[in-house]
Amino acid sequence: MNVVITPHTLQGTVEAPSSKSIGHRDLICAALADGESVVDNISPSQDIEATCQILQAFGADIQEIPSSHPGRAAYCVRGGLKRQDQPLSVNANESGSTLRFLIPVGILSGNTVTFHGQGRLAKRPLAPYYTIFDEKHIAYTTTDGALPLTVHGTLRPGRYALAGDVSSQFFTGLLMTLPLLSGDSHLQSTTPLESASYVNMTIDCLTQHGIQIDKDWNGSYHIPGNQQYRNGEYVVEGDYSQAAFWLSAGTLGKAICCTGLRPHSSQGDEVIVSIIRQMGGQIEGKTELTACPSLLEGRVIDVEDCPDLVPVLTVLATCSKGITRIINAGRVRLKECDRLHAIATELNKLGADVEEEPEGLIIHGVSGLTGGRVSGWNDHRIAMALAVASQRCSGTLVIEGAECVRKSYPEFWQDFASLGGIYRQED
Incomplete structure (x- = not known):
């Protein structure tokens, strides 16, 4: 047009419009919680739709319900990741947040997941994750470092280090999943962390959903394991x-x-x-x-x-x-x-x-x-x-x-x- x-x-x-950045985070947190949550005041968009579709593929039940905010959407989310009978193929469309947030969630789900994308997303960098996959012996296949990406393995608690000068979205993806592991983890940036406010936004959102993240004096993050997301009602600003x-x-x-x-x-x-x-x-x-x-x-x-x-x-x-x-x-x-x-x-x-x-x-x-x-x-x-x-x-x-x-x-x-x-x- x-x-x-x-x-x-x-x-x-x-x-x-409601914050798309916070909307992604609230929906993912709700999908990782046991029980039912409501995420209200979401401005529908292609990016939000991509996140919902992939979370559903991972096992969450997400239904749109009437919103208390005119012209906006609300979602009832019944959380829980499930191992599916067959490998999954999912599409993040053009949403970098969807892709980078949900790659660790896909690994956590126990499924073999192939991630696809549209437009320039297929070429946007994912190298910080590949470094972690190599270090943690997580199997993945890709062509020239681009999508489609197939990944399967196990996230284990421990030390994680990745470059902070590519995108803060890699940090958000790990901060959302590491609290659910069986032991404590430590997340460190190997470079000065750019767009640090987005990581602060993630920690603020995790806190509202019942997850504790401790930021160390040197800018690294200590993540206690064995945590549980809290279900509830959340309104996106x-x-x-x-x-x-x-x-x-x-x-x-x-x-x-x-x-x-x-x-x-x-x-x-x-x-x-x-x-x-x-x-x-x-x-x-x-x-x-x-x-x-x-x-x-x-x-x-x-x-x-x-x-x-x-x-x-x-x-x-x-x-x-x-x-x-x-x-x-x-x-x-x-x-x-x-x-x-x-x-x-x-x-x-x-x-x-x-x-x-x-x-x-x-x-x-x-x-x-x-x-x-x-x-x-x-x-x-x-x-x-x-x-x-x-x-x-x-x-x-x-x-x-x-x-x-x-x-x-x-x-x-x-x-x-x-x-x-x-x-x-x-x-």
């Missing part, structure tokens, strides 16, 4: 990585109020609020954040702990005065697309001045953008960032492949229209 946007400033109130698009839009257009957010969240992307303020933007409120039109100034932005914000931060920097440098962003080249190259390429088509560096971007602010034709790169965050940029375009903006928002935020275009955005599907 290609969308044709007639530039118009956005204004109004919008509820943030709003997503700051998605709210970032609307808060940025309000800063560049007219006032936008974004509701449903938890103050002092464990989500690293909550930093979008302080980044906008540091650039000179005005954001007011706590659980209801209102972003007001502001004159922004360029600055150095370190995204090591908030890589998902890079596309929309590049839009903000393009519309700011002076020069912005985005640093420590090399890992976003390994997302659904090479996000550094994609956002630089598409914004430059519209008259921006964005230079690529190996680990970041240099953005020279411009007074405005032209219209034109751009690609969403089959990447939800690229397409949504370009939609925000449309407010500063002087002519019509066409975004090709705009349906890619379904990966994380299927209601994006409806919310865009509710805030005054003018778009239509291209004939």
